Amino acid sequence: xxxxxxxxANTSVKQPKKERMLFQTFxxxxxxxxxxxGMIVIAFQILLAIFAPWIAQYDPVVQNLSKAxxxxxxxxxxxxxxxxxxxxxxxxxxxxxISLIVGITSVTLGLLGGLFLGLISGYYRKLDGxxxxxxxxxxxxxxxxxxxxIIAMLGTSLVNVVIAISIxxxxxxxxxxxxxxxxxxxxxxxxxxKSLGASDLRxxxxxxxxxxxxxxxxxxxxxxxxxxxxxxxLSFLGLGxxxxxxxxxxxxxxxxxxxxxxxxxxxxxxxxxxLVVFAFNVxxxxxxxxxxxxMELDT
Amino acid sequence: xxxxxxxxxxxxxxxxxxxxxxxLLRKTMANVKxxxxxxxxxxxxxxxGVVGESGCGKSTFGRTILGLEPLTEGTIQFKGQEIxxxxxxxxxxxxxxxxxxxxxxxxSLNPRxxxxxxxxxxxxxxxxxxxxxRQARVRELLKEVGLKGEHYxxxxxxxxxxxxxxxxxxxxxALNPSFIVCDEAVSALDVSVQAQIISLLKKLQQSHQLTxxxxxxxxxxxxxxxxxVLVMYLGAxxxxxxxxxxxxxxxxxxxxxxxxxxxxxxxxxxxxxxHLKGDLPNPANYPTGCPFHTRCPIGTEECRxxxxxxxxxxxxxxxxxHKVSL
Numbered sequence: 001x002x003x004x005x006x007x008x009a010n011t012s013v014k015q016p017k018k019e020r021m022l023f024q025t026f027x028x029x030x031x032x033x034x035x036x037x038g039m040i041v042i043a044f045q046i047l048l049a050i051f052a053p054w055i056a057q058y059d060p061v062v063q064n065l066s067k068a069x070x071x072x073x074x075x076x077x078x079x080x081x082x083x084x085x086x087x088x089x090x091x092x093x094x095x096x097x098i099s100l101i102v103g104i105t106s107v108t109l110g111l112l113g114g115l116f117l118g119l120i121s122g123y124y125r126k127l128d129g130x131x132x133x134x135x136x137x138x139x140x141x142x143x144x145x146x147x148x149x150i151i152a153m154l155g156t157s158l159v160n161v162v163i164a165i166s167i168x169x170x171x172x173x174x175x176x177x178x179x180x181x182x183x184x185x186x187x188x189x190x191x192x193x194k195s196l197g198a199s200d201l202r203x204x205x206x207x208x209x210x211x212x213x214x215x216x217x218x219x220x221x222x223x224x225x226x227x228x229x230x231x232x233x234l235s236f237l238g239l240g241x242x243x244x245x246x247x248x249x250x251x252x253x254x255x256x257x258x259x260x261x262x263x264x265x266x267x268x269x270x271x272x273x274x275l276v277v278f279a280f281n282v283x284x285x286x287x288x289x290x291x292x293x294x295m296e297l298d299t
Numbered sequence: 300x301x302x303x304x305x306x307x308x309x310x311x312x313x314x315x316x317x318x319x320x321x322x323l324l325r326k327t328m329a330n331v332k333x334x335x336x337x338x339x340x341x342x343x344x345x346x347x348g349v350v351g352e353s354g355c356g357k358s359t360f361g362r363t364i365l366g367l368e369p370l371t372e373g374t375i376q377f378k379g380q381e382i383x384x385x386x387x388x389x390x391x392x393x394x395x396x397x398x399x400x401x402x403x404x405x406x407s408l409n410p411r412x413x414x415x416x417x418x419x420x421x422x423x424x425x426x427x428x429x430x431x432x433r434q435a436r437v438r439e440l441l442k443e444v445g446l447k448g449e450h451y452x453x454x455x456x457x458x459x460x461x462x463x464x465x466x467x468x469x470x471x472x473a474l475n476p477s478f479i480v481c482d483e484a485v486s487a488l489d490v491s492v493q494a495q496i497i498s499l500l501k502k503l504q505q506s507h508q509l510t511x512x513x514x515x516x517x518x519x520x521x522x523x524x525x526x527x528v529l530v531m532y533l534g535a536x537x538x539x540x541x542x543x544x545x546x547x548x549x550x551x552x553x554x555x556x557x558x559x560x561x562x563x564x565x566x567x568x569x570x571x572x573x574h575l576k577g578d579l580p581n582p583a584n585y586p587t588g589c590p591f592h593t594r595c596p597i598g599t600e601e602c603r604x605x606x607x608x609x610x611x612x613x614x615x616x617x618x619x620x621h622k623v624s625l
Binding site: 187188189191192193194195196197198199202206207210211 | 362365367387390391394395397398399401402403406407408409410411412417420421424425467470474
């Protein structure tokens with residue numbers, strides 16, 4: 001706290017406090033150079049994803065065999081073409097859209113499941129044991145193996161990749177949420193609400209959840225990186241996006257046969273994946289510092 | 300209690316144990332006896348102080364009365380109705396009548412909620428008032444505890460400790476309760492703010508006909524604020540007397556030791572200090588007989604074996620000690 005006493009000059013000014021807090025977090029985030037770089041990359045990816053049809057001059061799936069395997073820069077193809085003569089840049093741009101959509105939906109779904117389980121097991125000690133054993137069970141599988149198992153059951157498709165990755169995200173998220181609930185639950189303001197006779201739902205939604213947001217936001221950001229990487233990995237293995245979908249992992253898989261004749265087919269989507277995953281990770285890291293509750297008070 | 304006002308709260312043999320569980324089957328290995336058989340009446344309109352060292356079960360006792368901790372044993376009657384062991388739903392109508400003021404003004408307010416919204420919760424939960432009416436009430440409430448109506452819009456971190464404690468008090472009186480547990484309500488504040496908060500509590504006691512259970516470890520504050528004082532030791536009641544009587548004429552050896560520890564502002568005037576040997580026993584391994592016998596300067600064989608009765612030795616002066624005779 002800067003000062004406890006409220007000065008009269010301060011009293012009349014009404015600021016939207018919630019926005020100010022967000023702005024403060026953003027300002028702290030901007031002090032971290034790597035995080036700024038990450039945010040720029042992510043912003044760039046989002047722009048590409050939204051404006052893909054206007055940015056790409058070529059259709060990402062229409063083949064043109066007379067122009068196959070052109071190198072970068074040749075004949076108006078900025079990043080060259082692949083073995084079917086499709087513009088690499090167009091495929092990259094549409095791929096950005098796919099990895100973003102898959103990332104967001106799978107993280108959101110995983111978050112919903114994890115929040116539900118985490119809030120319940122943290123708040124109701126009686127259900128804690130059962131839910132946490134279930135979570136342990138999910139943890140027992142190596143992540144990518146669990147995803148492959150789910151896809152093996154459901155069939156190969158991008159939708160199933162989303163489902164697999166969200167299920168894979170649930171246990172980690174549930175653990176994180178449970179941990180924060182356990183610490184927030186003991187706070188006096190929660191006890192005060194209980195002594196007022198507030199219902200459990202009210203206490204959980206209005207008093208516990210808003211105070212657990214910091215670790216959840218960090219988790220979601222970091223998880224985006226994992227989700228994008230896993231989508232690429234699963235597609236690379238042929239379990240996710242099927243040709244001719246311009247998915248980055250699938251593009252690498254298609255390019256590996258031409259590693260020596262047309263290395264740009266693997267290198268370009270590889271760099272894209274690396275950049276985006278790196279970006280989400282550094283932003284997540286930066287957010288962890290920026291959202292530190294101890295720093296929140298120095299307004 | 301003869302010739303005295305109606306008891307608002309009748310507490311009989313209240314016990315609160317926290318089980319220590321271990322092993323695969325979560326078997327109860329031992330109990331931490333936080334409150335071990337407390338029987339008192341809280342009279343309407345009084346301020347009953349509860350004192351004792353850290354870990355003697357004062358706070359747990361307060362929370363148990365309010366139903367924040369499930370009761371292990373005993374009965375609690377509020378205005379003649381049994382409230383011990385009621386389910387949360389049945390307890391809800393009593394929660395309007397019984398409130399709590401918390402110790403740590405920095406932890407007792409939701410940091411993500413505006414003050415006004417925090418205070419409004421009470422009306423959302425218990426009344427069917429419309430939003431505008433609720434807000435008007437909250438603004439009035441803020442004024443009543445010495446804050447301004449426009450503080451409604453602010454977040455807790457913009458207030459000082461004393462101001463936050465005022466907000467905590469506002470929340471406690473929002474529903475017009477008759478009984479408030481002040482759990483170390485002024486302990487976290489510095490002395491000048493303490494005085495302000497105490498006078499606010501006194502003012503509200505007058506205007507709202509409140510009864511306080513004032514839990515504190517500060518014997519000086521208790522002397523000034525309380526009508527009667529209950530001394531607790533290791534979850535049990537040691538002595539209960541009107542404040543003046545207790546401070547002038549302590550009977551229980553523990554009370555004597557406690558009172559001799561009050562720092563005196565008079566230089567040169569030395570007071571005989573009673574030093575207690577040893578530490579507070581582990582409440583998970585509760586002593587037999589009188590809970591105080593392990594540290595008592597005048598304890599005998601009898602104290603080790605038999606638990607002393609809670610008896611009235613003078614009018615309104617209760618003590619649990621074999622050695623006290625009057």
